[in-house]
Amino acid sequence: MLHVGEVADPVIGPGDVLIEVAAAGVNRADISQREGHYPPPAGAPEWLGLEVSGVVSAIGSEVGAVAVGDRVCALLSGGGYAEKVSVPAGQVLKIPENIDLIDAAGLMEVACTVWSNVFLLADLRRGETLLVHGGSSGIGTMSIQLGKAMGARVAVTAGSEAKLAACAELGADILINYNTDDFVARLKAEGPGAHVILDPIGGSYLERNIRALALDGHILNIGNLSGEPGQVNFGVLMMKRGTIHGTSLRARSGAAKAAIVASVGENVWPLVASGQVRPIIDSRLPLDAAPEAHRLMESSAHIGKVLLTVTA
Amino acid sequence: MLHVGEVADPVIGPGDVLIEVAAAGVNRADISQREGHYPPPAGAPEWLGLEVSGVVSAIGSEVGAVAVGDRVCALLSGGGYAEKVSVPAGQVLKIPENIDLIDAAGLMEVACTVWSNVFLLADLRRGETLLVHGGSSGIGTMSIQLGKAMGARVAVTAGSEAKLAACAELGADILINYNTDDFVARLKAEGPGAHVILDPIGGSYLERNIRALALDGHILNIGNLSGEPGQVNFGVLMMKRGTIHGTSLRARSGAAKAAIVASVGENVWPLVASGQVRPIIDSRLPLDAAPEAHRLMESSAHIGKVLLTVTA
Numbered sequence: 001m002l003h004v005g006e007v008a009d010p011v012i013g014p015g016d017v018l019i020e021v022a023a024a025g026v027n028r029a030d031i032s033q034r035e036g037h038y039p040p041p042a043g044a045p046e047w048l049g050l051e052v053s054g055v056v057s058a059i060g061s062e063v064g065a066v067a068v069g070d071r072v073c074a075l076l077s078g079g080g081y082a083e084k085v086s087v088p089a090g091q092v093l094k095i096p097e098n099i100d101l102i103d104a105a106g107l108m109e110v111a112c113t114v115w116s117n118v119f120l121l122a123d124l125r126r127g128e129t130l131l132v133h134g135g136s137s138g139i140g141t142m143s144i145q146l147g148k149a150m151g152a153r154v155a156v157t158a159g160s161e162a163k164l165a166a167c168a169e170l171g172a173d174i175l176i177n178y179n180t181d182d183f184v185a186r187l188k189a190e191g192p193g194a195h196v197i198l199d200p201i202g203g204s205y206l207e208r209n210i211r212a213l214a215l216d217g218h219i220l221n222i223g224n225l226s227g228e229p230g231q232v233n234f235g236v237l238m239m240k241r242g243t244i245h246g247t248s249l250r251a252r253s254g255a256a257k258a259a260i261v262a263s264v265g266e267n268v269w270p271l272v273a274s275g276q277v278r279p280i281i282d283s284r285l286p287l288d289a290a291p292e293a294h295r296l297m298e299s300s301a302h303i304g305k306v307l308l309t310v311t312a
Numbered sequence: 313m314l315h316v317g318e319v320a321d322p323v324i325g326p327g328d329v330l331i332e333v334a335a336a337g338v339n340r341a342d343i344s345q346r347e348g349h350y351p352p353p354a355g356a357p358e359w360l361g362l363e364v365s366g367v368v369s370a371i372g373s374e375v376g377a378v379a380v381g382d383r384v385c386a387l388l389s390g391g392g393y394a395e396k397v398s399v400p401a402g403q404v405l406k407i408p409e410n411i412d413l414i415d416a417a418g419l420m421e422v423a424c425t426v427w428s429n430v431f432l433l434a435d436l437r438r439g440e441t442l443l444v445h446g447g448s449s450g451i452g453t454m455s456i457q458l459g460k461a462m463g464a465r466v467a468v469t470a471g472s473e474a475k476l477a478a479c480a481e482l483g484a485d486i487l488i489n490y491n492t493d494d495f496v497a498r499l500k501a502e503g504p505g506a507h508v509i510l511d512p513i514g515g516s517y518l519e520r521n522i523r524a525l526a527l528d529g530h531i532l533n534i535g536n537l538s539g540e541p542g543q544v545n546f547g548v549l550m551m552k553r554g555t556i557h558g559t560s561l562r563a564r565s566g567a568a569k570a571a572i573v574a575s576v577g578e579n580v581w582p583l584v585a586s587g588q589v590r591p592i593i594d595s596r597l598p599l600d601a602a603p604e605a606h607r608l609m610e611s612s613a614h615i616g617k618v619l620l621t622v623t624a
Contacts (some may be wrong), residue, residue, distance in 0.1 A: 202546040224546035232544060234514040234536035237558030244556040246549030 007047070010079075010086035017066055017074070017092050018058040023105035023284070024080040025051040025138070026293045026306040028200070028223060029250060034294065040078040041251045048290075049080020050250065053095060053104035054310075063089045071095040073104045075112055075261055077250060081290060083310055090258025093265050096273035106279040106305030110142035111268045113222060113249055114198070116260045118143065119150065119267070121245060122196040122218035126151035131187060131194035131212060133201050135172055136163035138305040139222070141280035143198055144170040149271050155194065157183050159300070166303045170280070187212040196220065206230030206244070210237055219244045280304030319359070322391075322398035329378055329386070329404050330370040335417035335596070336392040337363040337450070338605045338618040340512070340535060341562060346606065352390040353563045360602075361392020362562065365407060365416035366622075375401045383407040385416045387424055387573055389562060393602060395622055402570025405577050408585035418591040418617030421561075422454035423580045425534060426510070428572045429559055430455065431462065431579070434508040434530035438463035443499060443506035443524060445513050447484055448475035450617040451534070453592035455510055456482040461583050467506065469495050471612070478615045482592070499524040508532065518542025518556070522549055531556045592616030
C-alpha cells in the first residue's frame with residue numbers, strides 16, 4: 001500500500017546536492033518496488049522515486065558543478081517521491097533553459113537508460129536500424145527521438161494506432177501494431193533486421209527478437225514485463241553473431257551512474273537544449289495521487305512520462 | 313561421406329600466400345560441414361579444413377610479411393585438408409622457432425577463437441574467473457593456458473578424471489567433473505561466480521551458465537553441441553547485468569579475420585615463443601585417415617587437438 005508520511009530531512013555529505021523537489025518521474029521499477037519485487041539498493045532511501053527535477057537548496061563543500069538556486073534534474077537510487085532529496089553531484093545535471101522545470105522530472109531516467117544501453121553499450125551507428133518495443137512509453141519516446149537525432153532508422157511496436165501515431169510524430173520510421181502485425185516479418189521486409197533492439201518485454205519476445213536481429217546485432221533487455229523465461233535458438237544466434245544483454249541502471253555504483261550522467265550531459269543535453277529532443281509528458285498528478293499515477297502506468301494507457309508534482 | 317580427390321592447384325592473388333601444407337587441424341566445424349549442417353562461406357573452397365601449418369611456396373606481389381620458405385600457420389575459411397592452400401596474407405603468421413611444424417597446425421583456430429572471444433570481446437581481466445566447458449578440448453587447453461598467462465583464475469568442466477588431470481597440469485585452478493559435480497554450486501562456492509564463460513555446449517547449459525555468472529559477466533557461446541534451445545531467466549540476467557554472445561569465426565570477413573590474427577600475433581604469439589603457451593596435440597593421423605580423425609573427435613576421447621599430416 002502506498003502512503004505519504006513524515007521522514008527526517010536528508011543530510012548532505014561533502015559531495016552531495018540537496019534539491020527542493022519540483023516533480024518526480026514515475027517508473028515501472030517503482031511499481032515493482034511497491035509490489036515488493038525490487039528492493040532498493042543498500043544505502044538508498046526506502047521510499048520510491050528514481051528521478052526528480054527541482055531547485056538546488058544546498059551543496060556539499062566539494063561540489064562545484066551546480067550552485068544554490070540552480071534548476072536541476074537528478075538520477076536517484078530511490079527516494080524521489082519527496083519534498084527534498086540528497087544526491088551525489090555526479091548524478092545531477094542543470095536543466096536546459098528551454099525546458100520546463102516540472103517536465104524535466106521526466107528526462108533523466110529515460111535519457112540515461114536509452115543513452116547508456118543503445119549508444120554506449122550497443123553502439124548504434126548512423127544508418128543502422130533500432131527496434132524499440134513499446135514505442136510510446138517514456139523510454140520509447142526518448143528512444144525514437146535519440147535514434148533519429150543520431151541518424152538511425154527507428155522501428156517501434158505499440159498496441160494501438162493512437163500510440164503509433166504519437167511515435168510517427170516523433171519521427172519513427174517503421175510502425176508496427178503488435179496486435180495485428182508480426183514484427184519479425186516487418187523488420188525482415190524493411191531490410192537486414194534490427195541492429196539494436198531495446199526491449200522491456202523480455203521472455204515472451206526473445207525468440208522473435210533473435211529472429212528480427214541483423215548480423216552482429218544487440219538485444220538490450222531492460223525489463224521482463226512478460227514475466228516469462230525466454231528461449232534462445234543458438235544456431236540462429238551464432239549465425240548472426242548476436243548479443244543479448246540483461247541490464248539495469250539502479251543497482252550500479254555511484255561512479256558508474258556518474259559516468260553515464262556525464263555522457264548524457266555531453267551527448268544528449270545539447271540535443272535537448274536545441275529542441276531536437278524533448279521530454280514527452282503524458283500527465284502530471286500531485287504527489288498524493290501516486291496510487292492513481294501507478295494505476296495509469298499499469299494500464300499502459302499513457303503516452304510518454306507520468307509525473308508527480310511536489311511544488312506546483 | 314569423406315573422400316580424397318583431385319582438384320586444381322589453388323591460384324594466388326596479389327595479397328595471397330601459397331602454402332605447401334604440412335598438417336591440417338581437425339575442428340568440430342569440419343564434422344558439421346561433413347554432415348551438411350555448415351556450408352562453407354561464399355568464395356571458400358568446398359572441401360574441409362579451417363587451419364593448416366606448412367611452408368610458403370609462393371607469395372602475391374603485394375605480400376611483404378612472409379617470404380618463400382617461411383614456416384607458417386594459417387586461419388582458413390575452408391580447404392585445409394589438402395596439399396596446398398591459398399590464403400590472404402592477413403590470415404597467416406610465422407611459426408615461432410620453438411614450435412614443431414606439424415604441431416603448429418593445431419594453434420591457429422584455438423588461439424584465434426579463444427583470444428577473440430575471451431579477451432577481445434569479453435575483456436577478461438587479471439584476477440577474474442574464466443569458466444571453460446570442455447577444458448580438455450583443443451579450445452579448452454588453449455583457454456586454460458591463455459587464461460593463466462593473463463592472470464585469471466581458470467575453472468574447467470570435463471567428463472573424466474583423466475581429462476581433469478590434463479587440465480590441472482596446464483594450470484586450471486578449479487576442476488569440475490560434470491558427471492558428478494554441479495558447476496553452478498562449485499563456482500558459487502569458490503567466489504563471486506564466473507566473469508567469463510566459454511561454452512561450446514549451448515542450450516542445455518544456458519540456464520546454469522547464467523546462474524554461475526558473476527556481476528557484469530559474459531557467456532560466450534561458440535557452439536551448440538547440446539542441440540537444444542536454451543532458457544533465459546531475465547530476472548537473474550538483468551540483476552547480474554549479464555551478456556550472452558553467440559559467436560562464430562568462420563563467416564567473418566577477411567578484414568575481420570586479419571584483425572583477429574594480427575591481435576593474436578601481437579598478444580598470443582610472444583607467449584607461444586616463450587613456451588608459456590603451447591599447442592596440445594592429442595594425435596597425428598595421415599590425411600587419408602580423416603574419417604578416423606573425425607570419429608576420434610566425435611567420441612570426445614581426445615585431449616587437445618587432432619591433426620591430419622600431409623607431408624611427414
